Amino acid sequence: MKGEVPMSGQPKRVGVSDVAKRADVSIGTVSNYLNYPDRVSDTLKAKIKAAIDELGYVPRQSKASQQRAVSNGLIGYVMTDIEHSLFTDIFEGIQEVCEDNDMQVIGANASSDAVRQSELVQMFVRIGCSGIILSTVMDSANDVDAARAAGVRIVLVDHAAPMSDVPTSCILEDNQMVGQMAVEELVRGGCTRLAFVAHSFDYQSVQDRYAGVRRAVERYRGTVSLELIDAHGLMVEDGYEVGRELVRRIQDGREIPDGVVAASDHLGIGVIRALSDDGHLRVPDDVCVIGCEGVRISHTAPVEMTTIDAPGADIGRKAMIELLDAIENPAAYVSSVTMLQPRLHRRSSTR
Structure with a gap:
């Protein structure tokens, strides 16, 4: 089960994740349907098309091309600790969606240091990234506020929204x-x-x-x-x-x-x-x-x-899709929390 909790009365724009949920397929499968249809079976194509028609989803390609005319197409990803494979899995999911949208992602390692995390957020703001995905070490209200004050959209992963008046989208494991x-x-x-x-x-x-x-x-x-x-x-x-x-x-x-x-x-x-x-x-x-x-x-x-x-790659994909929505539709951006479900991998250490 995946729950998304709007935090204001504004309607949420239908996204790829909504189509995936309705069609009961992965976000990556929907992305392939939109960008590489030859990779998707006819059965799944029919399910995805039915979900798109039902939800009224409009692919963002035309909007994205307009956005890139005023954007450098560069995304910054601050990960808590590069030695932890959860954060490299998240990176792979982000990268997949970026490639589908002709964008690039730069990953930086905070090494579980809150001060370094803030420095990296500020660096991505200075170099003019279109958006930032932040896997926060601790509560990150100051980093969220600083990015948004500079006009840079930010999405949090692996952490719920900090105490901040700034609308923030959060993608995390339950x-x-x-x-x-x-x-x-x-x-x-x-x-x-x-x-x-x-x-x-x-x-x-x-x-x-x-x-x-x-x-x-x-x-x-x-x-x-x-x-x-x-x-x-x-x-x-x-x-x-x-x-x-x-x-x-x-x-x-x-x-x-x-x-x-x-x-x-x-x-x-x-x-x-x-x-x-x-x-x-x-x-x-x-x-x-x-x-x-x-x-x-x-x-x-x-x-x-x-x-x-943990569903690391799915967290990364969903975070990047949310960030694209925030970049392309800033007026419609609302705070939300998306919980992705874990999976049991049974091995020999339990009976």
Whole structure:
């Protein structure tokens, strides 16, 4: 399910994402229908055409060509951390839509530094980008205000709208659903003592995943327990220390969780490595482990880790389409929040 929440009474312009939803196909398939019809089967063409006719969608090609006469066709993308594959997946989705519209995207890495993030936004404003897509480190009201004050449209990804009077479009994964899906997967496998392993609750995604975990556990009140474990970081080595602590607990005769929800995949991989290195506890026989991101290193653990995968490329496509709408139709631009749903990727670390 995908929800879009208008924040004013103004009507929202029908976009490619609306056509995709009505036709029950991906945004990329609609883009191919409009730009490379030979790549789309006759069956899907019929479904997409019916959706276009029903919604009254008007392709933006003519408007885009007019816009490019006064635009340099350059988009800036500020990513939180280039080492995290979610943000490179988002980049690929942005790039796909840019190529379909004869535009170019420049990606820049904020390295999880809020000051650097602001500097990069200002740089993209100075070089005259037509728009900016911002994967924000923290609440970004100042960056949104600065871009819009300079007449540059901005769309946020992986973060909800900051406290700002400026209309802002936000595209993000439903991270509360991530937490709920992780709990359901563990409970399905027979786990009853769960732990949420996390750090950096300043990150909105971590907050939301924890909220989803708590909500799901509440439904099993009396039969499923929940422990919060602070890993003091989000990297593999931090998860490794958590795994070692679980081993120490079992050696001391103390109870341990039989299901671990790792706020980051790196944490989950660290937990699995520690348990595998020691040998006292087996994954998934004694402890099941599930990650919340679906990063590209998830398969590198000694036991391949089950993950809840983020729809990174779809986030990027949707963000770029929203940005095009904002650039081409500034008077009709309204604040909105689009939630894209995660997907379960079951591997060997859960039962």
